[in-house]
Amino acid sequence: MKPAPFEYHCPRTVDEGTALLARYGDDAKVLAGGQSLVPLMNMRLARPANLIDINRIESLAYIRDDGRALRIGALTRQRAAERAPQVAERCPLLRDALRLVGHAQIRNRGTIGGSIAHADPAAELTAVLVALDGEVTARGPKGTRVIAARDLFVSYLTTSLDPRELLTEVCLPAPPKGAGWSWMEIARRHGDFALAGVGVVLAVRGGKITAARIGLTGVGPTPVRPAEAERLLTGQTPSEDLWNGAAEAVRAAVAPDGDIHASAEYRTHVAGVLTQRALREAWERAREAA
Amino acid sequence: MKLEGTNTLPASVDTVWKTINDPDALRSCTPGLKELKATGPDTYQATLQIGIAAVKGTYAGTLSITDKRAPTHYKITLEGTGGAGFMKGEGSVDLEPQGSGTLLKWTGDLQVGGLIAGVGQRMLGGVGKMLIGQFFKCLEERLGGSA
Amino acid sequence: MSTRYTGARVTRNEDPALLCGRGLFVDDIHLPRLAHAAVLRSPHAHARIVRIDTRRARAARAVVAVLTHADLGDLGGPLPRLIPHPALVHHKTQQALASTTVRYVGEAVALIVAESRYAAEDALDLVDVEYAPLPAAVGLEDAVAPSAPLVHEDAGTNVCARYTQRVGDVERAFAGAPRRFRERLVMDRGTASPLETRGIVAAWDPRARLLEIWDSTQAPIPIRNGLAAMFGLPQTNVRVVAPDVGGGFGPKVMMFYPEEILVPLAAQRLGRPVKWIEDRREHFVATNQEREQIHDAEIALDGTGRILGVRTVFLYDAGAYCPYGLIVPIVAGTTLPGPYHVPNYHCEFTAVFTNKTPVSPYRGAGRPHGVFVMERLLDRAADGLGIDRAEIRRRNLIQPDEFPYDVGLIYQDNAPVQYDSGDYPRCLARAAEMIGYADWRAQQEAYRTAGRYLGLGVACYVEGTGIGPYEGCRVTVEPSGQVFAATGVGTQGQGHMTAFAQIVADHLGVTPRDVTVRTGDTAAFGWGTGTFASRAAVVAGTAASMAAAAVREKTRIVAATLLEARPDEIELADGKVFVRGVPSRALPLGEVAAAANPLRFAMPREWEGPGLEATRFFAPPRGTFSNGVHACIVEIDPETGMLSLHRYVIVHDCGRVLNPLIVEGQIHGGVAQGLGGAFWEKVVYDAQGQPLTTTFMDYLLPTAADLPSFEVGHEETPTPLNPLGVKGAGEAGVIPVGAAIAQAVEDALRPFRVHITEMPLSPSRVWELVAGTRRSA
Secondary structure, three states: OOOOOOEEEOOOOHHHHHHHHHHHHHHEEEEOOOOOHHHHHHOOOOOOOEEEEOOOOHHHOOEEEOOOEEEEEOOOEHHHHHHOHHHHHHOHHHHHHHOOOOOHHHHHHOEHHHHHHHOOOOOHHHHHHHHOOOEEEEEEOOEEEEEEHHHHEEEOOEEOOOOOOEEEEEEEEOOOOOOEEEEEEEOOOOOOOOOEEEEEEEEEEOOEEEEEEEEEEOOOOOOEOOHHHHHHHOOOOOOHHHHHHHHHHHHHHOOOOOOOOOOHHHHHHHHHHHHHHHHHHHHHHHHHHO | OEEEEEEEEOOOHHHHHHHHHOHHHHHHHOOOEEEEEEEEOOEEEEEEEEEEOOEEEEEEEEEEEEEEEOOOEEEEEEEEEEOOEEEEEEEEEEEEEEOOEEEEEEEEEEEEEOHHHHHHHHHHHHHHHHHHHHHHHHHHHHOOOOO | OOOOOOOOOOOOOOHHHHHOOOOOOHHHOOOOOOEEEEEEEOOOOOEEEEEEEOHHHHHOOOEEEEEOHHHOHHHHOEOOOOOOOOOEOOOOOOEOOOOOEEOOOOOEEEEEEEOOHHHHHHHHOOOEEEEEEOOOOOOHHHHOOOOOOOOOHHHOOOEEEEEEEEEOOHHHHHHOOOEEEEEEEEEOOEOOOOOOOOEEEEEEEOOOOEEEEEEOOOOHHHHHHHHHHHHOOOHHHEEEEOOOOOOOOOOOOOOOOHHHHHHHHHHHHHOOOEEEEOOHHHHHHHOOEEOOEEEEEEEEEOOOOOEEEEEEEEEEEEEOOOOOOOHHHHHHHHHOOOOEOOOOEEEEEEEEEOOOOOEOOOOOOOHHHHHHHHHHHHHHHHHHHOOOHHHHHHHHEOOHHHOOEEEEEEOOOOOEEEEOOOOHHHHHHHHHHHHOHHHHHHHHHHHHHOOOEEEEEEEEEEEEEOOOOOEEEEEEEOOOOOEEEEEOOOOOOOOHHHHHHHHHHHHHOOOHHHEEEEEOEOOOOOOOOOOOOOOHHHHHHHHHHHHHHHHHHHHHHHHHHHHOOOHHHEEEEOOEEEEOOEEEEEEEHHHHHHHOOOOOOOOOHHHOOOOEEEEEEEOOOOOEEEEEEEEEEEEEEOOOOEEEEEEEEEEEEOEOOOOHHHHHHHHHHHHHHHHHHHHOOOOOEOOOOOEOOOOOOOOOOOOHHHOOOEEEEEEOOOOOOOOOOEOOOOOHHHOOHHHHHHHHHHHHOHHHOOOOOEEOOOHHHHHHHHHHHHHHO
């Protein structure tokens, strides 16, 4: 498992990086954490002629709270975000989801931007981005643009990023204070790809749900935002029946593939079970916060 | 893996039949097809670069159309070998009139072997379906339909 | 002789180097001008090779050589057949490189040698092979159907062997039995997944005509002898070293894997040393696998639950070739009766070729299957008869006063299955006590009331170990006082450097740290058969003991001369040799060794030769039988099928325990592999014979994060079959795990009336079973 030959480039600034991408974009890959790309290259499934190593672009690693949202530089290591006080304070859903991304060793190298750009159908971060209506910033030959989460994920391992664009920042709007949250997933072992995963945020006032956000992973080629389930929950008083209804709506909204680890029926069923349990937990947390 | 589907195309059976036999249409609609060179009636040499995102394999092989029963039925076979392994897609296509358009029914058997099968089982089925979907979407657009 | 160290928890001699990265594995071997090999492997499960064109590959950058079958000359024939058996009609082995036909994905087709592995892999892409794919026989039952494609056309069938083992009259027993229960049990393919994949380095010295091999093998001496024969060299001109080996577990015992011929051949032809290291993806197709069997089994009992007869008819997947013969199914069949009285028994198997990676023993080697079948049958009977599961076992156990107990079968070593010693009821009682069996129903009820589904499983087994033919050991004391023990078995993590050192240390009055054990180097010791079948401690350990005892006697004789005493007055302790009662006149052991090798003058006749050194061999007439009981408590979430392991108890009896630390390590590892095979590990092939699990993303090994701590209880019923009283312990951990887990899961899901008859399970499958019974309820 040795990679095919490639040219190695090591830009120091974002401009240098985008210049390299502009030049080699069609046959280049960006190396950030490498936790997905390097195995693909070692197995010769990916054979980019050019590898653009952005690990020296220090300006891309940061976590900022701009009052409305968390702005996370693409090169921020997953482990750093997992342990950042701003994340625990403003977006605990992200922290809880991060804890289940692979193992600590992987998170020491893997980056926030890398995971999102890689768009694995069972990734945690893509579901969190979609649930929170996040967005990413990308810089390319045509300049800088912002892409909303709902427009970002196209299919398996495929985003709407142009091969010549560098993802520079991930922006996650922070849930309102006092909102409850929960991340739950089923994996065959600690750290494995989720067979199904659900992230939930519930904003609550006066014993009623004012806003519900749900993001699912592992249930299709891209993360799923089940609009009907969210609609069902909004304005309602929590109850077991309400959670069941939302679970059924989630089941209707997903069309997972089966594979050797779990059938499509199982994933659909479990997506509903996890939704119920996550809603219950999010509601508990909202109550505690009140 | 066995796959199947139906598509409604906004053209008559005859027009659809002509299109799905037209090497130009096949060349532009088959995902990843880089080269299609006729080597005989209904037989072509094909070079494909198929994959998803960074995972791409180049396959050299053949595309052939057999079992023709104009204008409603044929079998189309696309097979190739390459570094990432080999692939063989066999599709059976049936056309029937539906209103002013055509109902295209297809069933297919997609075999993927080698490296990609051993490593990518998690996504192979889904990606296969997606690529086949791309093929029909392209046909639809060619025939004047909208996405 | 002291027994200070034998039986003690001595920390391992091998660990400091291994833990600090100072081990020497085959990939650590670096030689001048070393070239690197890569193997081109078939991407088809079954195909004719129409044409191979290596021109582009040979012209590629940094490529030194490209070999195909046409280049192999005399070495192109089928590789040796190990362990022939009269029932094995079609004993097919592969060629070092395929000539006309490939029969499994991964079969070797060409060898590339280049300046680096990178360049070699680049060149793999440039070998043009034209294949004509053929239909493949993949599923075990499909392969045995009359219309199945033939894996070996010239055999005319996919059945390579049929064999029956019988005790008593099973027809009569079943005909007259008041109760009968039957089960269809399916166990699926797995692979050993050692931490270190295979690898080999070969160097040829044309002047000395010396072939030197470093091979990650469990059996270096047979490799040495086989290579000498194949290359027409004297055995003494071939040296095979199995250096530190990162796990073997069975599949590293072969003679030969193709690379074990190709790499030495390349080194000889090129006049340069060549290295081939198997990468993980290759390992999943190119290293032997095991575990696929389908049993149709039946048990007949009287009204009180006493076994009248057991019958099983099973299919065994041999893979595309069967170099290792019928060991696995024979062991499965002889293990099945277990610790129970089974007066009538019929075991019939059909060994089947399939277009998948070849099969050879993997830890357990069929014992897990025998136990799974027997324990599931007993559980079915317990349910049907309304008898407690532990009780039905108790009623059928062989009692302590019945040894030696003849089961009536012939074991894998061609000797009768005769249980030599054991206390089966005691092990079951201890396991039941440790797991809290008596209180279990009440506890389970309490959990159920709280909406939780927990279950308890208990499974018993007897394991044949310590078989011959023989092993040997040479013990030497050097003038420094350092003691050396060399033996022919290899070491892949079993702690031989420590266990054997303990035995020798006790004989010679030194500490285990003073004893350096060398294994796996044919130049250090050239007689032996290898490490497999839980035999090293028994056979090589006993040989070490015998050799050390002989060195002790020689020491006493030499010391008697030096100290002017009688040999029977001489003691050895604390590294010294002295007359009993006169410790002040002590000689260091090393000094006695130096004195035993004089440079001048006549040597006393009673010394019978120089030095403190002796070589002894132990050839056990038959194997010795370990046993044990596992008990576990699991929790299942019926909504998600997820399994949580709460407790895992192991009570085992491997006779005299040489080092509890080492035995526990063996058990922990075995149980972990067993749990892997129960809930995570499955080698999957698609309908065309394409392997779908060739990375650890899909072949799931449980990690420390997924498993509970293990609770181990040691019991000891020493064996009369060797002076140490030891029995084997290497495979024990894995053997009853599937059975225990199946019972526990069924127990947990009793309200849903789920029936477990397959291994491995998965959350998806468990949920399916629960949902299925819910729907049909």
